[in-house]
Amino acid sequence: MSGPVSPVKAPGRLVVAVPYLWLGLFFLAPFVMVLRIALSDAATALPPYAPHFEGLAALRDFLAGLDLENFGLIWEDPLYWQSYLYSLRIAALTTLIALAIGYPLAYAMASAPARWRAILLVLVILPFWTSFLIRVYAWIGILRPEGLLDMALAALGLSDQPLRLLNTETAVLIGMVYSYLPFMVLPLYATLEKLDRSLLEAAADLGATPLKAFLTVTLPLSLPGVLAGSALVFIPAIGEFVIPDLLGGPDTTMIGKVLWTEFFSNRDWPLASAVAVVLLVVLVLPLALLQRARLARAGEGGGAA
Amino acid sequence: MRKASPGSVRRAFQPWNDPAAQPLVEFRAVTKRFGGVTAVADVSLSLYPREFFALLGPSGCGKTTLMRMLAGFETPDEGQILLDGVDITAVPPHLRPVNMMFQSYALFPHLSVADNIGYGLKREGLPRAEIDRRVAEMLALVKLDGLGKRRPDQLSGGQRQRVALARALAKRPKLLLLDEPMAALDRKLREATQFELMDIQSELGTTFMVVTHDQDEAMTMADRMAVMDHGRLVQIAPPDVIYEAPVSRHVAEFVGDINILKGRVESVNGDLVSVTTPLAGRVELDEEAPALSPGAPVLVGLRPEKIALSHDEPAQAANKVRGEIWDIGYLGDMTMVQVMIGGDDGQLLKVSLTNRSRRIERPFAWEDTVWLSWDVEAGLVLKP
Structure with missing residues (x-):
């Protein structure tokens, strides 16, 4: 026997899903794209980097073409x-x-x-x-x-x-x-x-x-x-x-x-992307820690009601 | 025979009648204006050590302004305020040996209960151990032991009120000001807290000044109270005197319920005043009535609980009048009956009956014709 699904619940979930959808579309997806470019190499091509994604069949070759070279350069x-x-x-x-x-x-x-x-x-x-x-x-x-x-x-x-x-x-x-x-x-x-x-x-x-x-x-x-x-x-x-x-x-x-x-x-997109990714990590990490500290403080304040 | 003065409570503590007593606080002809509005007008008032004083009045009457001047948050435009004989009119709040419990409690939300209570002690520069000891003492006094580490938002309304009280008392002020201290509490808690506050006051011997618009609160707690209206102190007296011998119609109507009958003085015979009223006939009152001459218009005030209600005409009664019951309000401990006298266009009188028994043989009903009666000690004469 399957329990009846509350009609209120589905729209309720949808409301919660909207901000996640927004974040996924406009924050996470671009970030993944930038990260992918950062792992590529500069190339005289359009767009100016390699390798290009050419279908699932060539996935292994595509992944093999990605490396951390640009991050190494930033480090050195x-x-x-x-x-x-x-x-x-x-x-x-x-x-x-x-x-x-x-x-x-x-x-x-x-x-x-x-x-x-x-x-x-x-x-x-x-x-x-x-x-x-x-x-x-x-x-x-x-x-x-x-x-x-x-x-x-x-x-x-x-x-x-x-x-x-x-x-x-x-x-x-x-x-x-x-x-x-x-x-x-x-x-x-x-x-x-x-x-x-x-x-x-x-x-x-x-x-x-x-x-x-x-x-x-x-x-x-x-x-x-x-x-x-x-x-x-x-x-x-x-x-x-x-x-x-x-x-x-x-x-x-x-x-x-x-x-x-x-x-x-x-026109070195991969290196520029690597710079951007490092910048994001440098910025996001301390802020995430700050936010955690604030949430912990708020929890301590209103916890035992 | 010596006549009893009005009131029903005998007090041992009445320094205000002792000419040798030194007042703790003195307002001398204090006036405060905000823009064009006079909030406090020419107020002179003395509070005595250990006194529990209540300032009663409708909102906007200036009672809060009067208290805030004592705390130092407002400066009088005219007059002086003395504390222990010293003029403190120009002393800033943080240098006055006066503490205040705020209506909103004003607890510091970022500090624990213990740090809230210890705030004033820390400003005095007391050593840590002494502060801890005094805070623990205060927590015990207001029965909040063990809650010192909590934050204000983790407390109930009643607990917060106690923290505010403990914080204001921690510095052992000579004078504690309480601004509507019970306003945020529910009825049951309010009653319990009133008596607790009185216990704490007599235990510490601090002088308390309470500002309130709640007359029950003022009458329960205060040794003496002042009724304030439009910036003036209309009457200053113990609660029972204010109730039984109000100086004006305004005070009589503000404190408790009262029926007012219009009339003219018929005769004054020693202490016995006869007043002719169009609706209740001749009313006799036992009242020291100086300067009442026959023919002068007066008002007769009658408190609802001082009128007796009966189905049959009472045989012996100084004053009696027939009426018809228009309304009955049953309140449990008592019943409030509204009786129309002088026909349908007459006047409704409120009569309160104490429900002494669980059964009544002939209960009163709507539209019953009844008799109201009261003796000569019941009514009071007011100026129109």
Whole structure:
């Protein structure tokens, strides 16, 4: 005897299946394709790599043609791991500076009178209404020798020497922080804004000075916002190549730029794919660990009800 | 014969009647405005050591603002607040020896129960061992032993309330402020907690000030209570005095149920006041009534439990009136009866009957014609 299948269950499963389907189609499948190219060799062909998949019959030959040669190259050539490290450095610095600027900004927004908050929020989002590329180009105009910044400093009598900021790491950091700051401010603002004011009153009532109340109540309770904002800045920052390309110089080679060069200038798709796969692993692993730690913490908090 | 003053509870503790007693807290002509709204208007009030004081009033009457000024979260626009004779009007909250239990409890969600309770002690810079000892002591006081490692979201509402209480008491404040402490508890738990709170208060000897809109809560717990309305303290007295001798119609109607009859003074003969009412005829009251002259319009207040209900005309009664039962509400311990006097366009009077017996020979029914009666000690005279 077969049990009756609940009519509610099938659509229910379908709903759950949709996000998995989405992830499978738009994340897993492309990743498998990139991985497969990374394991191939560059070739003068269309598409420019070998071997090609030619039916199940030739599967053994196809698999035999795949190897880890490209990963070996990335491992051996210091250009690659130096670029990885440099990207990590720039992304970490960008995240730290964005946090240092974004936290007070978000805090001020959250403490502003309610009618001001919507306006301040719009001001934070406003730059997105202009093209990202144009905004980065604008920085060239500001930072270049005899540019707006130099002119302003000279007019104020502060400095008559050009600062020569363009094509330096400082310029890259300025551009990165400028571009990614909203991604830090928005999640921080969201956590700080819903922070219960009575908690701070309770802290003051129990003898905490305003600074102590901030350190023991506001800061720990805003950590989820700090983590979310940092992740939102760090992840795109590490793969960034437009800003270092436009504002940076020869010594600011980030991994995104290397990938671009391998792909478009050298037409070495397999090597570019290998670079991308390594980048993904470098990014995804720490984030997966972070997520696990957060889930474990949440489980500990709401476990025994 | 010396006349009894209104009230039904005899108290040994009444420092407010002792001219030598030093108040712990003094509000001196305190006024607070928010924009154009006066939240607290010219309030003067003294609280005495060990007193359990309740501030009762409808929402928006300014009672919370008054309490928040004592905690230091609001600054008065005018007047002074003194604690132990010292002016604390300008002292910031974290330097006041006053602690508050918040209506929302405001427990720190990221800290364990023990760390919540120990938060204030840590700010004092006490050594770890001393903090642990005091936290354990507080947990025992509020009967939460063994729950110190839990987080607030792992506790029930009643347990959270206890943690909030323990946290506010941990620093051994001279004065504990409680903002609607029972608002989030269900009825049974509320009653049990009220008596527990009174026990804790008498055990510690801390002065408690409770803000509430729940009159049962205020009357059960308080030594003295103040009724607040539109930023003013209308009456400050022990609960039984507030109930039996309210100073105004507003207080009489806010605290408990009351029937109000309109009338005119007929005669004043010593303590005996006769009032002519259009609906209940002549009503006699035993009331010290200064400045009542014959002919003056007055209101007669009658609490529902002070009226007797009978099928037959009572032989001996100072006051009696006939009416028809319009409504009966059975509540278990008592029955609330609404009786129409003075015909169909008259006035409904509420009468409450205590259900002393499980059986009644002639139960009252809808549309019964009945007699209401009360003696001269039952009614009170109010100004119109």
